[in-house]
Amino acid sequence: MKNPNVNRTASLPCPHCRPAAPSACSGLDGAAHVYSETAGMTQNALFERLWAGTAAMEEWTAAVSDGAITPIGDDIISVHTTYFCGNVTAIRSEAGLILIDTAKPETARRTLELVRTWDASPIHTVIYTHGHIDHTSGITVIDAEADATGAPRPRIVAHRNVQRRMERYEASHGYNSLAQGQQFNKPGYVYPIGQRRPDTIYDDRLSLTIGGVALELIHGRGETDDATFVWMPEARVLASGDFVIWMFPNAGNPRKVQRYAAEWAVALRTMARLEPAVLIPGHGPVIFGEARAAQVLGDGADALEHLVGETLRLMNQGATLDQILDAVKVPARFLQKPYLAAKYDDPEFLARGIYHFYAGWFDGNAAHLKPARTADVASELAQLAGGADKLAARAAQLSDDGRTRLAVHLAELAGAAAPEDAHIQAIRATVLKAAIDGETSLMAKAFLGVYLRDAERRSNG
Numbered sequence: 001m002k003n004p005n006v007n008r009t010a011s012l013p014c015p016h017c018r019p020a021a022p023s024a025c026s027g028l029d030g031a032a033h034v035y036s037e038t039a040g041m042t043q044n045a046l047f048e049r050l051w052a053g054t055a056a057m058e059e060w061t062a063a064v065s066d067g068a069i070t071p072i073g074d075d076i077i078s079v080h081t082t083y084f085c086g087n088v089t090a091i092r093s094e095a096g097l098i099l100i101d102t103a104k105p106e107t108a109r110r111t112l113e114l115v116r117t118w119d120a121s122p123i124h125t126v127i128y129t130h131g132h133i134d135h136t137s138g139i140t141v142i143d144a145e146a147d148a149t150g151a152p153r154p155r156i157v158a159h160r161n162v163q164r165r166m167e168r169y170e171a172s173h174g175y176n177s178l179a180q181g182q183q184f185n186k187p188g189y190v191y192p193i194g195q196r197r198p199d200t201i202y203d204d205r206l207s208l209t210i211g212g213v214a215l216e217l218i219h220g221r222g223e224t225d226d227a228t229f230v231w232m233p234e235a236r237v238l239a240s241g242d243f244v245i246w247m248f249p250n251a252g253n254p255r256k257v258q259r260y261a262a263e264w265a266v267a268l269r270t271m272a273r274l275e276p277a278v279l280i281p282g283h284g285p286v287i288f289g290e291a292r293a294a295q296v297l298g299d300g301a302d303a304l305e306h307l308v309g310e311t312l313r314l315m316n317q318g319a320t321l322d323q324i325l326d327a328v329k330v331p332a333r334f335l336q337k338p339y340l341a342a343k344y345d346d347p348e349f350l351a352r353g354i355y356h357f358y359a360g361w362f363d364g365n366a367a368h369l370k371p372a373r374t375a376d377v378a379s380e381l382a383q384l385a386g387g388a389d390k391l392a393a394r395a396a397q398l399s400d401d402g403r404t405r406l407a408v409h410l411a412e413l414a415g416a417a418a419p420e421d422a423h424i425q426a427i428r429a430t431v432l433k434a435a436i437d438g439e440t441s442l443m444a445k446a447f448l449g450v451y452l453r454d455a456e457r458r459s460n461g
């Protein structure tokens, strides 16, 4: 027995394979093997439906919402609480537990409880895959547990830029709270800051051996500039962090700092070369089997390389951002993959991000270099049209005709020309509502929703 603190009885296999080991389970089929402590259910069938694209991720979130463990061999588990929180992976070692990520304030306590049903050893090391709060902020709960038991607080290991990110979140705290509140429709949201910072940092690669367990930490840029993926060579398990999220890569978020689509693809290629047998994504269920892991990594890289390649090709020919957004599309063969659906970020936002990465903020439209105030443009056009209500009426007509983008332009101009006109604001709200209904991504819906709520408020006033 490796460790006297191990509670082996709590590491239950699923009802399919009890009492045999999960690897012997006839129902396993290389699929994720989630056992929920509370519900006592297996998620094999659900994984297969997610993989086939016939189940939505909301169903998975519902299934794991009381907290669920995916056993990955004898000494590794992954803990899940909702799609919207990073998975937490726990690894046994002779020195104590190693955790990859920590969950977020709402889920950290339950996550740690589940880890403790599996192993009671002190937590020796925590690795942050990056500095987003759904991966780092559970450290507070982990430290509090260590303090209560008199154990030393774990060492935190992360990429050098995690520290810089945390400093940036403090400098832009008001903005970041607002942007996050808009993205997830939580007005008044306050972004948690002040997480404990890394004790050990690295730049490109870091090889660790902790209590006999070898870990390879590899840096790449993708969603963030501070990302780490963790390779466990003995078990051939890869914890990708948010390089894999069961959605189209989140590399174009409209209200966040620059992201790195091209380097994201490079990181996925590096991961694929490791040939993992198990892929633990940053969010969503664990992917078992070499072939499936390779497929997810390869498809993600292909889709990103397509977007980057097409955007650059047009940029190099002198295209403006306007032309690029119209021309660059991700082929349906990628978007149809259940793990690449554009339900969170939107590929069009990625094209913008790629443009911005190479070209800066100017979009190539002379009027946007030193623009007039929006309200001035709006009242000028309203006057030309014969009144803001004419602009609003045309917006409604365009919206009815399915020309949503143009409709939103005119509705916003009408609204800016007549901010206190309840009737015009009501039309604006209708146009925005139709635009939201036509979008698939959480981000497009969420950021349009900010203006829908504004229009609704004004139309009732």
Ligand SMILES: [Zn+2]
Pocket (backbone or CB within 6 Å): 085, 086, 132, 134, 135, 242, 282, 283
């Ligand atoms: Zn995340």
